[in-house]
Each structure stands twice: as structure tokens, then as C-alpha cells.
Amino acid sequence: MHKASILIVDDQKETLNSLRRIFQREYTVFTALSGAEGLEIIGRNKITVILSDQRMPEMDGVTFLKNAYQLQPEAIRIMVTGYADIEASINAVNEAKIYQYISKPFEPDELKLVVKGAVERYNLADKNRTLQKELIKHNAVLKKENTELKTQFSQDLDLGNFIGHSPAMQKIFKLVKKVMNTPTSVLLLGETGTGKEMLAKMIHYNSNRKEKMFVVQNCGAIPDTLLQSELFGHVKGAFTGAINDKMGLFEQADNGTIFLDEIGDTSQALQIGLLRVLQEGEIKPVGSSKTIKVDVRVIAATNRDLLQDVEDGRFREDLYYRLNVFPINIPPLRERKEDIPELVQFFIEKYSSRISKQIPGITEAVLHYLTEFTFPGNVRELENEIERMVTLADDGSQIGIEELSDRFKVSRVNIAAPLSFTQLKPAIEQLEITLISNALKKTKGNILKAAEILNISRVGLHKMLKRHNIPVSEFKTAF
Ligand SMILES: Nc1ncnc2c1ncn2[C@@H]1O[C@H](COP(=O)(O)OP(=O)(O)OP(=O)(O)O)[C@@H](O)[C@H]1O
Numbered sequence: 278m279h280k281a282s283i284l285i286v287d288d289q290k291e292t293l294n295s296l297r298r299i300f301q302r303e304y305t306v307f308t309a310l311s312g313a314e315g316l317e318i319i320g321r322n323k324i325t326v327i328l329s330d331q332r333m334p335e336m337d338g339v340t341f342l343k344n345a346y347q348l349q350p351e352a353i354r355i356m357v358t359g360y361a362d363i364e365a366s367i368n369a370v371n372e373a374k375i376y377q378y379i380s381k382p383f384e385p386d387e388l389k390l391v392v393k394g395a396v397e398r399y400n401l402a403d404k405n406r407t408l409q410k411e412l413i414k415h416n417a418v419l420k421k422e423n424t425e426l427k428t429q430f431s432q433d434l435d436l437g438n439f440i441g442h443s444p445a446m447q448k449i450f451k452l453v454k455k456v457m458n459t460p461t462s463v464l465l466l467g468e469t470g471t472g473k474e475m476l477a478k479m480i481h482y483n484s485n486r487k488e489k490m491f492v493v494q495n496c497g498a499i500p501d502t503l504l505q506s507e508l509f510g511h512v513k514g515a516f517t518g519a520i521n522d523k524m525g526l527f528e529q530a531d532n533g534t535i536f537l538d539e540i541g542d543t544s545q546a547l548q549i550g551l552l553r554v555l556q557e558g559e560i561k562p563v564g565s566s567k568t569i570k571v572d573v574r575v576i577a578a579t580n581r582d583l584l585q586d587v588e589d590g591r592f593r594e595d596l597y598y599r600l601n602v603f604p605i606n607i608p609p610l611r612e613r614k615e616d617i618p619e620l621v622q623f624f625i626e627k628y629s630s631r632i633s634k635q636i637p638g639i640t641e642a643v644l645h646y647l648t649e650f651t652f653p654g655n656v657r658e659l660e661n662e663i664e665r666m667v668t669l670a671d672d673g674s675q676i677g678i679e680e681l682s683d684r685f686k687v688s689r690v691n692i693a694a695p696l697s698f699t700q701l702k703p704a705i706e707q708l709e710i711t712l713i714s715n716a717l718k719k720t721k722g723n724i725l726k727a728a729e730i731l732n733i734s735r736v737g738l739h740k741m742l743k744r745h746n747i748p749v750s751e752f753k754t755a756f
């Protein structure tokens with residue numbers, strides 16, 4: 278650390294000299310015979326402690342220290358004063374923000390101690406200032422990050438990001454907009470990966486409950502007793518291990534939204550609890566005799582046939598009707614193939630920007646395969662495949678057949694006519710597929726004969742069969 282500096286102001290040269298002797302070993306010492314001279318020194322040097330006499334001709338000590346404060350407020354000011362002046366100096370403590378005053382005559386050791394304390398105080402304050410600056414900077418960064426995250430989040434949850442221009446999805450958006458700002462329970466139905474959870478989030482974050490919590494509970498994933506305590510909370514001693522009261526998700530989501538995934542997997546006991554929330558707006562923590570009022574919007578989801586569960590006695594009928602006030606059925610991807618190109622583009626952008634790659638789309642041939650695929654895993658499956666392909670693709674080039682996973686390459690034998698393409702390459706590929714299929718049909722899957730018809734080598738045909746993923750065995754049986 279720098280040597281601390283001390284400025285001593287006194288109109289008597291002998292005093293200055295003796296004080297210099299006291300302090301010069303430990304500190305950088307400046308001396309001044311008048312306030313004016315002292316101010317000049319302060320103007321040019323960084324001072325840790327200022328020691329000033331009160332009685333001086335021209336400028337008195339209080340006035341000098343007041344001016345000194347204007348120049349270097351962080352310097353610690355000490356006033357040296359005779360007994361007679363103490364009364365007058367009291368004001369100075371406030372006016373010139375004086376740290377301490379010392380009465381004459383003083384012991385050198387006493388003065389040393391006071392100055393030492395002043396230096397320590399200066400260093401502490403200095404550290405504080407640095408920390409504060411860092412804190413302010415840090416806060417600004419955090420604030421910026423926070424707003425960025427917030428905008429990103431709200432953008433992500435914009436209904437516009439829920440891709441779907443197909444009539445089926447447009448119908449769903451209309452329904453969502455109608456129910457959004459109501460307290461009505463919503464039941465989201467649809468196969469796995471159709472976007473139920475995403476839609477639930479969108480409903481919450483676009484609704485008038487968006488400032489409050491959105492909580493998610495998968496009802497299929499955990500044992501029933503645990504699930505009850507998760508959702509409704511428990512009181513201390515309700516069961517072994519319940520060492521404290523615990524607040525349930527319903528309470529946490531008060532005035533917000535709860536998303537209950539896999540609602541069809543709940544037990545009868547839990548269903549009773551859910552019915553109570555939906556009907557009375559109250560919950561009963563496990564082990565408690567008291568109920569608690571809550572206002573929570575319930576969005577439930579399942580990919581099971583709930584009505585069938587009701588018929589089979591697995592799901593309470595009354596709860597089913599409570600939940601089913603506003604059902605939204607998200608159709609599987611294969612029933613809204615129109616959405617596939619847009620989803621593909623959306624996910625390509627999402628994943629390529631993540632790894633800063635330029636991917637100008639996919640080839641027509643890949644899109645053909647994708648639109649023909651049945652997608653048992655729906656949008657999630659498509660999303661995962663695009664992520665994979667974006668990772669594999671070369672920067673700057675389109676995603677091609679080479680990147681597509683084999684399971685998507687279902688036979689295009691009966692699919693597109695070559696002239697339905699606009700690009701030459703996929704059209705030629707399709708022409709190859711069609712001619713080869715025709716030859717295979719004629720020869721009932723005999724590769725040697727088919728190669729003769731096509732006037733290519735058997736090895737060449739084999740390669741093509743493999744490249745186009747044409748299932749020869751199908752021709753052996755089907756035709
Ligand atoms: N219309 C869509 N637009 C954009 N992304 C979508 C769309 N639908 C689904 N996704 C994406 O697909 C993935 C699966 O969606 P989500 O988790 O909401 O499905 P889910 O119906 O809840 O599935 P599960 O029944 O398996 O829980 C998510 O990454 C989601 O972002």
C-alpha cells in the first residue's frame with residue numbers, strides 16, 4: 278500500500294518542524310505556513326490526513342478545513358486548538374466535518390495515536406468506496422442481464438413462438454385467447470411432445486396472472502403420499518420425516534397457475550384433494566385439520582384417454598367434469614403436416630444461432646422425408662432431429678440427406694412424383710426411386726433382373742437401393 282500522506286498547517290515554523298520530525302518516518306509529510314499554502318498543496322497532492330492549527334493570521338483553521346473539504350472530501354481532518362478555542366471549535370466539527378480535535382499542549386505520542394486512527398479510518402473508507410463502486414458496476418450488469426433475460430423470456434413465450442399456421446393450430450390459438458384471462462380450468466389433451474407444457478406456460482405468461490408463480494408438477498413421476506405433500510403441503514409430524522411444516526405448490530402458486538402434468542396418473546385420495554381445490558378453492562395440508570384458501574388457476578394435461586379411465590373407474594367422474602370445462606385437444610404432428618416446414622425453419626434458427634452456425638435451411642428431399650414421417654414423438658421428436666442435423670451440418674450449407682437419421686428415411690417408393698420438385702437433384706433422386714421401384718415390381722424383387730431392366734450393374738443397383746433406402750423385401754411379398 279502507498280505510504281499515507283499527512284499535511285500539517287501551522288503559522289509557526291518551529292511547530293511545523295517538530296511535527297515533521299514526529300511523522301516523517303511513517304508518512305509522507307507536507308507542511309504549510311498558511312491556509313492558502315495548504316490549499317495549494319491539497320490541490321496538487323493526494324492527502325490522507327490534514328492536521329491544522331486553529332489560530333492562524335489570514336485564514337483560520339476552520340475556514341481552511343472547510344475549503345479543504347471542498348477539494349478533497351475523503352481526506353481526514355484534524356484540528357489542533359488551544360483550550361480557549363475549544364468552545365469555538367465545537368461548531369467546526371460540524372461545519373468543516375472535522376474528525377477530531379486535539380487540544381494544546383499535546384503529547385507527541387497522543388498525537389501519533391490520533392493520526393494513526395485517522396489513517397486507518399481513511400483506509401477503511403477508501404476500501405468502502407472501492408467496494409461500493411464495484412457493487413454499483415455489478416448491479417448495473419445484473420440489472421442489464423435481468424432485463425435481457427426478461428425480454429428474452431417474454432419473447433419466447435409470445436404466442437407467436439408457438440408455431441402453427443395449420444387450421445387445427447389456429448383454432449387452438451383462438452380458444453387459448455378466449456380462456457387466457459379467465460380463472461377457468463383448462464385440460465390439455467394430446468400425445469407426447471405435442472406441446473402441452475409449452476402451451477400451459479404460454480397461457481400463464483400471457484394472462485393477468487403472469488406476475489405470480491407458474492408451478493409445474495408431474496403427477497405421474499412420484500409416489501402418491503409424496504405427491505400429496507408436494508401439492509398441498511404438510512404439517513410437522515404428519516408422517517415420519519415431516520420435521521417441519523411444508524408449504525405446498527398450491528399455496529406457492531396462490532394467484533398464479535399450477536400445471537398438473539399426467540393428471541390421469543393420480544390416486545383416488547389425491548383426486549379428492551384436487552376436487553376440493555377446484556370446487557371450494559381450498560386445500561388441506563397433509564396431517565392438518567385446517568383448510569387454507571387459495572386462488573390458483575389449474576391447467577391439467579394428459580396423454581391418456583381420461584374418459585376411458587372414468588369408465589374403468591380409475592378416474593373420478595366429478596373431477597373429470599370439473600377439469601374438462603375447457604378441453605383443448607392438440608392434434609398430433611402427423612395430422613397437421615402443414616406446420617412441419619415452419620417448425621423446421623424455427624428450430625433450425627433456434628439451434629444454429631445457439632452455436633453461431635449459418636444454416637440456410639434443408640433440402641427439398643429432407644423436407645419430403647420429414648413430411649412423410651409419422652412422428653410418434655411429435656414436435657419434440659422433430660425438434661431433437663433438427664438439433665442433431667444442425668450440429669452435424671457444415672457451416673454455411675443446407676442440411677441434406679446425409680444428416681438425416683435413418684429412421685426418418687421411410688421408403689419414398691409411393692410418395693412424390695419427380696415433377697413435383699423444383700430442384701433438379703431431388704427430382705432426379707425421385708425419378709431413380711420410381712424407376713427402380715417399377716423394375717422391382719416387375720421382377721418381384723429380383724435384383725439381378727431389375728438391374729438388367731434398368732441397364733445398370735447389380736452392384737450399382739445395390740448401392741442405389743441402399744442410398745434411397747428402398748425395401749426390396751416388400752416387393753418380394755406385396756406384388
Ligand atoms: N407449436 C410449437 N412450436 C414450437 N415449439 C414447440 C411447439 N410444440 C412443441 N414445441 C416444443 O416441443 C417440445 C415438447 O413440447 P412439450 O414439452 O410442451 O410437450 P408435451 O405435450 O408436454 O409432451 P409430454 O406429453 O411428453 O410431456 C418442447 O421443446 C417445445 O418447446
Ligand SMILES: [Mg+2]
Nearest residue numbers: 470473474538
Ligand atoms: Mg409435458
